[in-house]
Amino acid sequence: MRKILLSLVAAVSLLLGSGCGLKDIDKRFFVIVVGIDKGDSSLFKVTLKLAIPSPRTEPGEAKFQTISQEADSIAEAVRLMKSKVDKEFDFGQAKDIVIGKSFADTHEIGHSLDFFFRRRDIQEIANVSIGEPDAATVINAKPLSERLPGNSLILAFSDEGTESPYIIKTPLFDYYRRIFDLGKDPYLPIIRALEETFVINRVAILKTNYKRLELNPDETAALNQLARGYKRFVIKSPPNEPRLTFSSTRLKSTYKILTPKNGDPVIRFHIRVDVEAEESEEKLFEKNWHDLERLAATQLKDQYLELLTKLQKHGVDPIGFGIRYRATRHEKSKEYENWRKIYPNVRFDIRVAVHFRGTGIIK
Amino acid sequence: MEAKSLETLRHSDDFKVDTLDNGLFQIEVYFFSSLCDTDTIKKEIAHPFLVSPSADAFKIVLKSALACKILENEAEIPGALLQGNAVIQLQDAYYKLLASSPANDKPTEAVAETTLQGPQSAFSEDSETNLKLIRQRYPDPNLTAEQYKLGKVSRTKSYLVYDRNKVNRKVLSQLQQKIKEIDADMVMAGGQVETLITKTKIRWFPIMIVTERPDRTILNLSQGKIVLLIDGTPFVLIVPAVFYDFISAMDDVYQSFVVTRALVLLRYVGLLITMTLPAMYVAIVSYNPEILKVQFTLSLAGSRAAVPYPSFIEVMIMLFLIEALVEASLRLPRYIGSTATTVGGLILGQAAQQAGLVSSVMIIVTSAVAISNFLIPINAMSFAIRMAKYPLIFLASLFGIAGVVTGMFAIVLYAANLTSFGEPYFRFFLKENATSGYKEGDTE
Numbered sequence: 001m002r003k004i005l006l007s008l009v010a011a012v013s014l015l016l017g018s019g020c021g022l023k024d025i026d027k028r029f030f031v032i033v034v035g036i037d038k039g040d041s042s043l044f045k046v047t048l049k050l051a052i053p054s055p056r057t058e059p060g061e062a063k064f065q066t067i068s069q070e071a072d073s074i075a076e077a078v079r080l081m082k083s084k085v086d087k088e089f090d091f092g093q094a095k096d097i098v099i100g101k102s103f104a105d106t107h108e109i110g111h112s113l114d115f116f117f118r119r120r121d122i123q124e125i126a127n128v129s130i131g132e133p134d135a136a137t138v139i140n141a142k143p144l145s146e147r148l149p150g151n152s153l154i155l156a157f158s159d160e161g162t163e164s165p166y167i168i169k170t171p172l173f174d175y176y177r178r179i180f181d182l183g184k185d186p187y188l189p190i191i192r193a194l195e196e197t198f199v200i201n202r203v204a205i206l207k208t209n210y211k212r213l214e215l216n217p218d219e220t221a222a223l224n225q226l227a228r229g230y231k232r233f234v235i236k237s238p239p240n241e242p243r244l245t246f247s248s249t250r251l252k253s254t255y256k257i258l259t260p261k262n263g264d265p266v267i268r269f270h271i272r273v274d275v276e277a278e279e280s281e282e283k284l285f286e287k288n289w290h291d292l293e294r295l296a297a298t299q300l301k302d303q304y305l306e307l308l309t310k311l312q313k314h315g316v317d318p319i320g321f322g323i324r325y326r327a328t329r330h331e332k333s334k335e336y337e338n339w340r341k342i343y344p345n346v347r348f349d350i351r352v353a354v355h356f357r358g359t360g361i362i363k
Numbered sequence: 364m365e366a367k368s369l370e371t372l373r374h375s376d377d378f379k380v381d382t383l384d385n386g387l388f389q390i391e392v393y394f395f396s397s398l399c400d401t402d403t404i405k406k407e408i409a410h411p412f413l414v415s416p417s418a419d420a421f422k423i424v425l426k427s428a429l430a431c432k433i434l435e436n437e438a439e440i441p442g443a444l445l446q447g448n449a450v451i452q453l454q455d456a457y458y459k460l461l462a463s464s465p466a467n468d469k470p471t472e473a474v475a476e477t478t479l480q481g482p483q484s485a486f487s488e489d490s491e492t493n494l495k496l497i498r499q500r501y502p503d504p505n506l507t508a509e510q511y512k513l514g515k516v517s518r519t520k521s522y523l524v525y526d527r528n529k530v531n532r533k534v535l536s537q538l539q540q541k542i543k544e545i546d547a548d549m550v551m552a553g554g555q556v557e558t559l560i561t562k563t564k565i566r567w568f569p570i571m572i573v574t575e576r577p578d579r580t581i582l583n584l585s586q587g588k589i590v591l592l593i594d595g596t597p598f599v600l601i602v603p604a605v606f607y608d609f610i611s612a613m614d615d616v617y618q619s620f621v622v623t624r625a626l627v628l629l630r631y632v633g634l635l636i637t638m639t640l641p642a643m644y645v646a647i648v649s650y651n652p653e654i655l656k657v658q659f660t661l662s663l664a665g666s667r668a669a670v671p672y673p674s675f676i677e678v679m680i681m682l683f684l685i686e687a688l689v690e691a692s693l694r695l696p697r698y699i700g701s702t703a704t705t706v707g708g709l710i711l712g713q714a715a716q717q718a719g720l721v722s723s724v725m726i727i728v729t730s731a732v733a734i735s736n737f738l739i740p741i742n743a744m745s746f747a748i749r750m751a752k753y754p755l756i757f758l759a760s761l762f763g764i765a766g767v768v769t770g771m772f773a774i775v776l777y778a779a780n781l782t783s784f785g786e787p788y789f790r791f792f793l794k795e796n797a798t799s800g801y802k803e804g805d806t807e
Contacts, residue, residue: 022649022650022673022760023649023650024648024649024667024673024674025647025648025649025652025660025663025664025667025674026664026667026668026670028652028664030652030657030660030661030664032657051661051664053661053662053663053664053665053668054665054668055662055665055666055668055669055723056665057661057662057665090652090653092651092652092653093652093653093657093660095657121653123653147658148657148658148661148662149661150657151657151658154657
């Protein structure tokens with residue numbers, strides 16, 4: 001009995017001593033966004049967006065604090081920043097990693113993020129993006145609708161809030177995989193900070209951890225459709241035709257890499273899209289729907305071809321043709337080498353089948 | 364000549380010694396006015412006595428009367444008197460006549476275990492009446508009742524009731540043996556008997572059902588279980604039991620299949636919540652806030668901002684208050700009870716949070732824990748589960764979520780290791796009909 005009592009007392013006193021693991025939620029500073037910029041004197045300038053929790057959350061009342069530190073490594077910067085705050089940093093809710101544009105344009109990105117790949121408390125669900133003009137500006141932007149700090153960025157990338165064909169998200173794990181996989185290149189969305197909101201409608205494509213090119217919004221949407229099967233987008237009629245806009249409700253895209261013995265290598269896309277009319281200057285119901293389908297198909301085909309050719313020209317492969325090639329061929333260790341020879345000469349054969357589902361209006 | 368053994372009884376004023384004389388011969392009648400029904404004594408003794416022509420004729424009357432026996436030994440007299448017999452002395456011979464006035468033989472209303480649409484009455488406090496209630500509802504010649512006297516002083520009358528055809532013989536002989544071995548002065552209630560016949564002192568989960576409902580009792584009898592009726596309590600003890608029995612309410616039999624299963628599921632969810640929620644709160648707040656969504660994490664941090672103490676102290680304060688409230692409203696007379704809950708509820712709900720003693724999320728956790736605890740239909744299990752959350756909180760404050768998971772695992776291991784009279788405890792059914800009676804498979 002005495003033994004039990006003694007061990008109980010010991011246990012309780014251990015509890016009151018509270019070891020290193022126990023740190024209450026209100027003694028932690030939650031880092032929501034991490035920004036990495038080019039430092040003035042050192043390699044990095046790390047900016048952290050720290051949420052200040054409050055019991056009441058009102059739109060526009062999101063309170064946060066940002067702190068910056070220059071250092072030659074991210075870990076060092078974080079250590080130095082710890083002395084600037086009163087609570088322990090908690091990266092467990094770090095949902096966004098923003099890389100400043102000036103840094104992304106000039107520096108190698110993949111291994112610079114090594115800190116985030118290794119830290120156990122940084123969630124693997126963080127999204128990586130490029131911030132314009134720099135990460136600190138993105139972090140300091142204060143959207144009017146925000147109830148919680150960083151919430152609008154989190155919502156934009158999580159499909160819970162806005163759903164836009166122009167937003168491509170890159171989770172940290174996906175980014176990591178694309179860095180190391182041969183034949184699938186990483187891409188990063190570009191966030192442009194305005195005073196009270198963000199614009200996320202472009203994407204940057206990387207090759208060997210360096211930024212290669214930026215896509216414009218339309219190309220970004222096309223990439224979103226081809227690489228991620230994003231099914232809600234709009235198709236506009238050509239400029240000289242009457243104004244007509246389709247919205248898609250379904251998208252199915254498959255492709256095959258064909259390397260015939262005698263002939264050029266071909267990547268053949270089969271894309272099936274269901275569309276509805278969303279906006280039109282003319283009455284559509286009496287028109288020939290096949291014409292409309294053909295119109296949309298041509299538009300899409302041109303758009304995709306333009307994008308794929310551009311990617312090919314820059315030697316980048318965000319869709320992952322290379323990895324498909326490696327998966328479907330058996331050429332021992334030479335698969336990737338062969339693919340690199342093939343890719344610049346490959347011809348794209350895009351077959352789009354558009355199905356017009358309705359005019360959107362009851363006759 | 365009065366028996367010597369009666370001398371100690373003479374000190375009590377409710378001990379009556381009446382000398383009756385009809386002009387021909389005399390008898391002495393001894394009885395406790397508090398224990399005996401005077402009407403019975405008049406009817407059975409006084410009237411025949413008045414018309415009896417001789418002592419021998421009266422002897423025949425006594426012998427023919429039911430439940431009238433000669434006491435061979437004078438020493439038996441006090442015992443017979445204390446059990447509600449009247450003792451008649453006729454020419455140096457002692458006869459005992461059962462004339463006890465039943466204490467409380469009206470079936471009480473079910474209070475501890477209510478159903479919405481089932482029978483509303485519970486057992487009475489008289490074991491004979493209870494046996495009658497059972498026999499009425501279970502008219503089967505195989506229903507056997509064995510009488511025992513429990514307790515060295517109390518000599519509490521109790522009946523072991525079972526269906527001779529369906530009972531598990533091994534369980535029966537074990538139980539009979541254990542009941543005979545009971546070594547206590549006073550035996551008052553079923554739960555106490557359970558404690559007395561369990562070997563280990565540290566007993567956590569109940570392995571016998573204590574119920575006040577005749578319908579549950581006969582249902583279990585028909586499933587081959589054994590029922591122990593104890594005089595003086597409206598609760599009976601049912602042996603053996605499995606974990607599932609404690610999660611099933613009698614309403615499960617009276618409702619439709621889908622409703623029943625949904626309710627059972629609800630109870631298991633409640634069981635899980637009441638056990639783990641406080642521990643999970645500690646673990647999440649102090650160790651693993653990353654498992655929540657960021658939006659909730661921040662409001663949780665915000666609500667805790669005013670609380671200076673670590674989370675486990677906060678949890679202990681709140682749980683102490685709520686347990687005290689539950690206990691107090693249980694023990695208090697009904698009229699004061701409502702005051703306690705109102706005052707306690709107001710304080711717990713509002714003031715503690717405003718004073719910065721606990722966070723508002725903790726208030727929700729506490730209420731969820733308290734309410735889901737009441738989902739468990741059998742009180743003994745509900746008490747046991749109430750205790751289960753504390754070791755989990757302890758583990759959570761040392762090891763976080765890993766501690767909670769380990770603790771739950773340990774509890775499951777403990778329950779799986781339990782047996783109820785040699786039968787595995789942690790299972791759904793003891794090869795019996797399902798409570799609903801609809802289930803196929805488990806029967807022969």
